[in-house]
Amino acid sequence: MIENPFVRNFVSSLSKGGKLPISFVIHLEDGSLTTIGEEKPILDIYIKNPAGRKALMSLDQLLIVEAYIKGDIDFEGDLIKAMSFQQLLSDQHILLKIGRRLKPILLGREKCNPDWISKHYDSHNIQLFAMDTDYNTYTPGIYEKDEDSLEVGAERKLDFAFQSLNLKPNDSVLDIGSGWGGFVRFAARRNIRVTGITLSNHQKQYVEDLIDKNNFDAEVKYQDFFSFQPSQKYDGIVMMGVIEDLSDYPRVMERLLNYLKPGGRVYLDFASHKESFGTHSFITKYIWPGTFRMVYMPEFIDAVKESPFEIQAIYNDRRNYYLWAKGMYERWMEKKADIIDKSNEQIWRTFRILFAATAGTMNKSSYDSTAYRVVLELPEDHKSLQ
Structure with a gap:
């Protein structure tokens, strides 16, 4: 009692x-x-x-x-x-959930995206405390053993993405949502010309410094995905942990078609939920506001089917997502004092919840969420709409 x-x-x-x-x-x-x-x-x-x-x-x-x-x-x-x-526990914040869907309809997604993205990513690069130290990837690695480090997993994932695109020296790649330059540095070291786009000023400056320091054949632009007008088409495209922020899958396919050469491939990885808008209120209010949502696979697959793209491969990535988030959480806990010294305790607490919740969501006992790696290909004989 x-x-x-x-x-x-x-x-x-x-x-x-x-x-x-x-x-x-x-x-x-x-x-x-x-x-x-x-x-x-x-x-x-x-x-x-x-x-x-x-x-x-x-x-x-x-x-x-x-x-x-x-x-x-x-x-x-x-x-x-x-x-x-x-x-x-309940999560019935209806006004918050309605507001995040109405705002882009009323104001336009392109006007909303910069503020939405900067809320999480213009944080003075505080996330670097939790990431792998070789590539600073902010998406899951690939782990053959539970004991693999974040560094080992990151390099294995970047190599997997690189190989999936069938790239050759001097090919060009568009890195959508280029983050802190993980794929930029991996591909540039292999004689690939990389263009990154981002809506985070802090990330852009970080990657520009990286490019200058290493003399990479690469560039990074402050640019919204939906309004990007490149002067060329690319041999390959990578979207690591990005499509969750885009969510309008038919429109995403339309834009990818404009950016990719026939015969080229797109590599994506992302978190997925069994419901169309299964995003927790904490995520919407404190982490990724606006139209962010974990990918709803039936809608995503339908959008691919209605496009010229062909699915080359789909891999379940949930275990990798869990191990990555768990590793990030452990590093975040270890570096608490340094993080608070650079930011404040509320920031440390916010990201602690994010990393723990992500790992908890992707563990074996979760039935609502999973994650995938997907490879798409635009057929060689496709005639792009001009």
Whole structure:
């Protein structure tokens, strides 16, 4: 029998009479604690003030995360495994979800995209603390063993993408959403001419410095994907973790058709959800606002079928996504002091939730989400519309 009324009401509301997925400990403001569950606890929840109590009792994902970011609640322990709690919490912020879909309709996507992208990526490159140190990739690597480092996985993934495009020396590649230049440096070192486009000024400056330092045959442009008007077509295109921000798949196929030479290939990797708009409110409000959504595969496949592109390969990438996010989370935790020194604790807490939730979403017990690598090809005999 749980003695404390607040803890008793919280556990009753959370469990709804069923078994909780993990055991945990609740620490109240007065220092008292209550252990919930029969197994060894994997998480300690510290309630710091009445605002923390209110957020916890709401059983609302967004309100609980916001309380954590503000310091009204604290978490210690295995936060990745604790993400199994998501299935017991609500996420009914209808106005937030409607607003993110109406804004691009009313104002136009091209006007909205720069602010949406900069919200996450113009963060003074703070994400570098969590990434691999060789290529600074912000998408999953390919891991043959669970123990593979982020560096090993990143190089293996970049090589996989490179080989998938069937590139030859002096070919040209368009890197859409070029990030911190992972594919730029990998391809440029192999005598490929690379053009990157991004809507992050911080990333653009970082990659420009990288290009200048290494004298790469490459360039990076501040450019929206949908309005890009290149002077040439490319032998290959890479889109690593980008199509989630684009979401209008028929229009994406139309633009890719304008950018790619016949016979060329497109490499994509992305997260996917079983619902068409299955994006959590935390992601929309704090990470990727606007039309960001995990890819809904039925719509994506239909868009490819209606285009001239042919699917050459599809690979399930969920295990890689989990290991990558887990590795990012572990590095983020290790470098907490450095991150807070460069930014602030709220930023550290926000990204801690992001990395833990991503790993928790992609683990073996998740049924809602997965990830894919996809290779498309534009047939050699296709006559592009001019």
